[in-house]
Amino acid sequence: MRPRAWIEPDAPLLRRVAGIVVVAALAAVLVPVLGSNYIVTFSFQFVVWVALALSWNVFSGNAGYPSFGHGVFFGVGIYATAAVLEHTDAGFLVAMLVAGLAAGGVALVVGLGVFASPRFKGDLFGLVTLALAFVVTTVVSNVAFLDGGTGVFVREHTRGLWVGGGIRHVFVVGVALAALAALVALATSRTRWGTALRSIRDEEAVAESLGVPTYRYKVLTFAVSGALGGLIGAPQAVYLGYVEVGAVFALNVPLFVIMMTILGGSARWWGPAIGAAAVVVLREVLLGIGSPELSQIVIGVFLVVVIAVLPQGISGAFDRLRQPGRSGVRGASGVSR
């Protein structure tokens, strides 16, 4: 990959913000009006994965700290939403806010501890975030207020609410959150924030010596990434209707999110969204063959082929097409480094 030139004029940035807002607004209006129930349901899952992949990349891709904990933040958001709706009369927006704060809070606490020691880098950081999944799963299963092992019927508590009015309403929330994730991802592209994160990914000790407060950036960005993951858990809780620990905290969430980011590439902020789109569409198409196992294998093979052919992912290949003659010189960005 050719390193990104450092200079970014401000005008295209504003245009991109406007672009994200317009696309999201159009989707929020057109999909529920024109789409069948099937299309809207599919579109909801689509935007959830886009939001998850983009928010994972905000920290893990940009700073080079692959995390297996994104499913935890998503799950904490789902359970926080369920708990607020079950135990209080507060509306969905409050529940969503609590979901974001709870997941962001978990990420903040984990980050404050883990990043205090330079030992937890690379594989060890991945292991810690994996352990987090087991800890949180155990806690949620055993706290009666949250779950206590019986699961929560969210559906019963959303009947009178706007968001409980069907998949079309849930989709609108999902699109808004995907747009928010995209805006945050854009804010970490070629900005002061993004420069700090990328310098951490490249050479953390050098970044420090150049005046970058690496600890602060890692802790806060991890918290932002976790909060976004938690926020998207709110509409997911409503969509699921019934939440239980085994399904919510399954490891397929972080694994899919990492796969999507590798596929899409983190050379560009929108890479993970493209990867999410590719996986979700492929999965839907493969439903037709009627064998979930076979479909998993096909997705796996697809991933391997893409990595072999496009080491920078789909967005990296896009860069190469735009700048012919500049072949890749560096390893896969973000995820593998």
Add this chain to the structure above:
Amino acid sequence: MSLLRCTAVTKRFGGLKALDGVDLEVGAGEIVGLVGPNGSGKTTLLSTIAGSLPVSGGRIEFQGRDVTRLSSHRRAHAGIARTFQIPRPLGSFDVLGNVATAAMFGRDRVSRSEAIERAHGVLKRIGLDGHAGSDVTTLTLHEHKFLEIGRALALDPRLILLDEVLGGLNPAEAAAGMELIASLRDDGRSVIYIEHNVRAVTALADRMYVLDRGRNLFDGTPTEVVGDDRVVAAYLGGGARA
């Protein structure tokens, strides 16, 4: 008042004492040479001054302020910049971006456009202005070394720690490097300068420190150091007199 004062700095790696009570002082606008055989603790001392390595004991003061426990980025903000012996460019950015990152996060917080402007100025000074948009992997060793100095310079530091920035360069490149280092002093900046090439150090340094197995062996003017029999016999070899 001295700009930097290290008192009894000690650094242990497990059972090994890499630094064992080292004292060092640098005045404003002074070039201080730091020499000694391999493993004498030169780079370790540099890293403790830059804050990249925490000390096990002792005290480091910069501009009269105790910075012993200060993180690396805070020392960069305070005015201490370092280079790395093996160049470590940021691969995500082009040459300009490497320097501009230092300018943006350096002593005073500046905007991106201001950082880019400063970075262009620095690139011109180190002779890399033709490479602003280049991929760092296309640079030669000499350009890599100069980029290290450029990045440090972009922090607008009061003290620059140079770790073998001339190592491996041909005579013409080394001469250009020495001129650049001398010009840092003309800016009013102080320099601590590690180099294997003792002749380069003696030509530039106002004073020199000789380390041996993590301890101070000798310090004085270059003439005194080169003339000291212990230093010459044990560490500099006969070639140093030539």
